Amino acid sequence: MKPITIYGVKLPIIEGRCDLAEVIVDSARRQGLEIEDGDIIVITCKIVSKALGLLVRLDEVKPSRRAVRMASRAGCDPRFVELVLRESDDIVAAIPVKRIADEKLIDLYAYSKNPENVRRCLEKYPTLFLVIRDGSLWTDAGLDSSNHPPGVISIPPRDLDGVAKAIRDRIRELTGKDVAVVISDTEVFLTGSLDFARGSYGIEPVERGFGEPDLYGKPKFGGVDAIVHEICSAAALMMRQTARGIPVVIVRGLDYERCECGYRDKVKMSSEGWARILRYIIKETGKVLGLKNLLRMLLEFI
Amino acid sequence: MKPITIYGVKLPIIEGRCDLAEVIVDSARRQGLEIEDGDIIVITCKIVSKALGLLVRLDEVKPSRRAVRMASRAGCDPRFVELVLRESDDIVAAIPVKRIADEKLIDLYAYSKNPENVRRCLEKYPTLFLVIRDGSLWTDAGLDSSNHPPGVISIPPRDLDGVAKAIRDRIRELTGKDVAVVISDTEVFLTGSLDFARGSYGIEPVERGFGEPDLYGKPKFGGVDAIVHEICSAAALMMRQTARGIPVVIVRGLDYERCECGYRDKVKMSSEGWARILRYIIKETGKVLGLKNLLRMLLEFI
Known part of the structure; x- marks a missing residue:
């Protein structure tokens, strides 16, 4: 059975706009890694932002009244709140992480x-905003x-899918190899962080095995592995220490x-x-547990 | 830079109680894999249940009145609902997945x-219960x-940590090697499934890097990789097709x-x-977004 191998690719510091695909191919080569057909290239969202010049200086941001109030x-x-507002479609919740x-x-x-x-960290970021973007x-x-x-x-x-596709196409131009590209981002939860795919190209993102027969022929509730997310968490095992300077991984x-x-x-x-x-979950919970239980739970929470 | 390699270990079908550590060591060896110091052995929760004989026949379960009503x-x-009730401390929500x-x-x-x-699958399991256990x-x-x-x-x-420790200790007895053991379980979300650690032993489960200085000396909001969860998602990439019969992975x-x-x-x-x-998140959201916005959002949801 073929093992899966995860290689880290160190990049030079990206200072401004650049051809990221070329930097990745060159850096891998210098480390003795030739890109092969079927490789999956995982790239952190942040390094993509840097290569596309998507950086903002806080002292050039003028906050709106709403941002000042929030x-x-x-x-x-x-x-910072002004930037969050500009980059969000909707704010879902404010999480008082310091408290x-x-x-x-x-x-x-x-x-x-x-x-x-x-x-110091919590003084600077006492609240996280959960948003839809x-x-x-x-x-x-x-x-x-x-x-x-x-x-x-x-x-x-x-359009991170479009970014992934552009990098995939450029890698094919440079190397003649067909790869899939996944763009990863770290999300901090209250009990640790995980990496998720924010965009991808060239790989079916979710396993299409829902309801497939199990070993006994019964349809299986499952078989829907979120492959691209799993790939990002696997890549995070290699990327994790910032000091390592590994924003790219080859799986x-x-x-x-494909x-x-x-x-x-x-x-x-x-x-x-x-x-x-x-809404359906709240209604179903009320129906199945009974109104008394739902109210008790809501009272516990509020 | 050392790559990370993920090896799948096929096991024979586990029919009843057995010494799982011995089965793993023997199966790996038959596949040409000797366990090494520092390996991480990922084992699915289900295979542990089988090896411990934690199987129930539905036709021997007598549902309570509450289970019948729910x-x-x-x-x-x-x-099935009776078993869910017995195995839960609290039911948080009912998710009408069929609807x-x-x-x-x-x-x-x-x-x-x-x-x-x-x-067929949704007819049989139209509702998932989200519980605390x-x-x-x-x-x-x-x-x-x-x-x-x-x-x-x-x-x-x-006590899945205890189970992990027992397997770790037994592997040391059998091979003389020090490994970490992580017990994984698949959770189905609405947009695919991921694997999470439900128990572990011998490995620091979360990276202790919160607030460490970044490349510019500022404390970093992050550095708390949920290592054991990431390991389980990486292992899932190898385990994913049931037909492969791979309930154990060596990372x-x-x-x-350690x-x-x-x-x-x-x-x-x-x-x-x-x-x-x-409760704090709901209160903070109301405070930061303003009561008007919170009410609007709640009205949208209910």
Whole structure:
């Protein structure tokens, strides 16, 4: 049985707009890695933003009145909140991460080697915004300040499938090899972070095995592996320490279904769709558990 | 830079109680794989249940009145609902997955090769229950009927960290090698499934890098990779097709922090803690977005 191998590709620091596909191919080659047919190239969203020049200087952002008001209530920098508002279609929730950590509901200090750094970090970002952007959920709209000079923020590109396809096509031009490209982004949850695909091209994003017969011929509830997300989490194992400078990973040996399609072509989510799903879940919960139980639960929560 | 390699280990069909560590070591060896120091052994929760004899026959389950009532409202088998109730501390929500699929809010049919199988599957499981079990969220309390004979359900063990430690210790006895063990479980979401760690031993489950200085010396909001979950998603890439019969994966070459600890020792979550976090998020959202916006959003949802 063929193993799956994950290779890290170190890149030079990307200073401004560049041909990212060329940088990746050259860097891999210098590390003794030739790109092969069927490889999956995983690239962090942030390095794509840098290569496309999608960086903003906070001191050039003029916050709106709404941003100033929200920032003062949330304890954040109004210029940062302004950027979140500009880059979001809808704000779903504000997560008081400092309060949650201070009360040890989640012990962020246990996930750190230096409590003073945690304190400084939470002072600067006491609240995370959960938003909808292009039909997906993101915290802080995917804006990212880390590993940028102070006061600089990177913004994820729109149409990340298109970006993935362009890189895929350019790699084919440069090497003659057919690869799939997946663009990954880290999402911080309350109990750790995971990496997710934000765009892809050339790979079926979700396994099409729902209801396939199991070993006993019964239709199986499952068989819908979110392949591209799993690939990003696998890649994160290699990328994880920033100091390593590994924003690109090659996944080799994975037997995947190829397609001329992107993530959005297959995984469609709209704000309206999500709202209806949530409404149905609340209604069904009330119906199945009984109104008394639903009320008790709501009272516990509010 | 050392690559990470993921090896699949085929096991014989586990028919009843057995020494799972021995089966894994023997099976790996037959496939030309000797276990090495530092390997991470990922094992599906279901195969652990089988090896521990945690199987129940539905026709031996007598549903309570509450289970009968809930099942009739949810359209499910009352004996299955009875098992869900027995194995849960709290039921959080009922997810009407058939309705969501029928209305194409999520197009499960697009994730399938055979619409008739999807229909049969959704007839049998029209509703998923989101529950809290031992401080974690599970759908259907982790009960699983697939790849078991008709009418047989497997139940996840309690104390999965303890199970992981026992397998780790036994592998050391058999081979003299120090490994980490992670027990994985698939969770089906509305846009595909991912694998998560439900128990582990010998590996620091979450990267302790919160607030570490970034390339510019600023504390980084992040650095808390949920390593054990990422490992399970990476393993899922190898395990994914049931027909392959790969319930065990060896991850080799990952540079991880060892610890004499399990998942629960580090990632602590209680129902009460979750309830308080949710309450704070709702309150903060109201405060930051303003009451008008919160009400608008709630009205959209209900």
